[in-house]
Amino acid sequence: xxxxxxxxxxxxxxxxxxxxxxxxxxxxxxxxxxxxxxxxxxxxxxxxxxxxxxxxxxxxxxxxxxxxxxxxxxxxxxxxxxxxxxxxxxxxxxxxxxxxxxxxxxxxxxxxxxxxx
Amino acid sequence: xxxxxxxxxxxxxxxxxxxxxxxxxxxxxxxxxxxxxxxxxxxxxxxxxxxxxxxxxxxxxxxxxxxxxxxxxxxxxxxxxxxxxxxxxxxxxxxxxxxxxxxxxxxxxxx
Numbered sequence: 001x002x003x004x005x006x007x008x009x010x011x012x013x014x015x016x017x018x019x020x021x022x023x024x025x026x027x028x029x030x031x032x033x034x035x036x037x038x039x040x041x042x043x044x045x046x047x048x049x050x051x052x053x054x055x056x057x058x059x060x061x062x063x064x065x066x067x068x069x070x071x072x073x074x075x076x077x078x079x080x081x082x083x084x085x086x087x088x089x090x091x092x093x094x095x096x097x098x099x100x101x102x103x104x105x106x107x108x109x110x111x112x113x114x115x116x117x
Numbered sequence: 118x119x120x121x122x123x124x125x126x127x128x129x130x131x132x133x134x135x136x137x138x139x140x141x142x143x144x145x146x147x148x149x150x151x152x153x154x155x156x157x158x159x160x161x162x163x164x165x166x167x168x169x170x171x172x173x174x175x176x177x178x179x180x181x182x183x184x185x186x187x188x189x190x191x192x193x194x195x196x197x198x199x200x201x202x203x204x205x206x207x208x209x210x211x212x213x214x215x216x217x218x219x220x221x222x223x224x225x226x227x228x
Binding site for chain 2: 044102104105
């Protein structure tokens with residue numbers, strides 16, 4: 001079974017500082033994609049960053065970057081120069097690209113990020 | 118281009134009633150999903166579909182049914198509503214292995 005685990009229910013960071021959100025996943029498939037989504041109080045789901053499992057290079061998107069450790073099945077999100085607008089719930093997700101469950105997109109439990117001015 | 122449209126936005130059901138949550142996307146996406154999100158919790162996959170005529174169970178399918186007769190529509194059916202189905206429901210769609218577009222959510226309360 002495919003599982004995604006976020007072990008940090010809540011995190012906080014000072015404005016302009018750096019914070020790292022943790023995520024581990026488990027799948028027997030070798031072909032998959034990993035995502036981080038942001039959900040502000042509006043409930044809208046916003047894609048933050050995407051990583052292809054076959055790529056060794058860590059994805060970056062402006063102030064957001066990931067540390068993808070395939071062997072450890074770890075996919076953490078680093079937010080640099082944190083801004084007040086980064087405050088939200090963050091979800092890690094895994095999308096299977098092969099096997100009998102291809103197309104299955106599973107989310108973690110979420111991490112609430114608070115940014116202090 | 119409307120994206121993913123969910124209706125209704127809010128609904129109150131009595132125990133034992135039935136209803137269908139509608140989801141339509143106009144992006145010709147092949148993958149569609151239904152999730153539920155309980156307060157302060159993550160998204161749990163109910164059902165998903167990788168194309169018209171194909172549906173599969175997710176993590177929490179009990180009490181729900183889906184169909185995918187067209188590429189655009191992926192309705193979610195609740196047959197006998199129970200208080201445990203009180204939640205916010207999200208529909209999402211994607212084209213292949215890229216970005217999933219989400220609807221605005223449906224807040225359902227079963228009393």
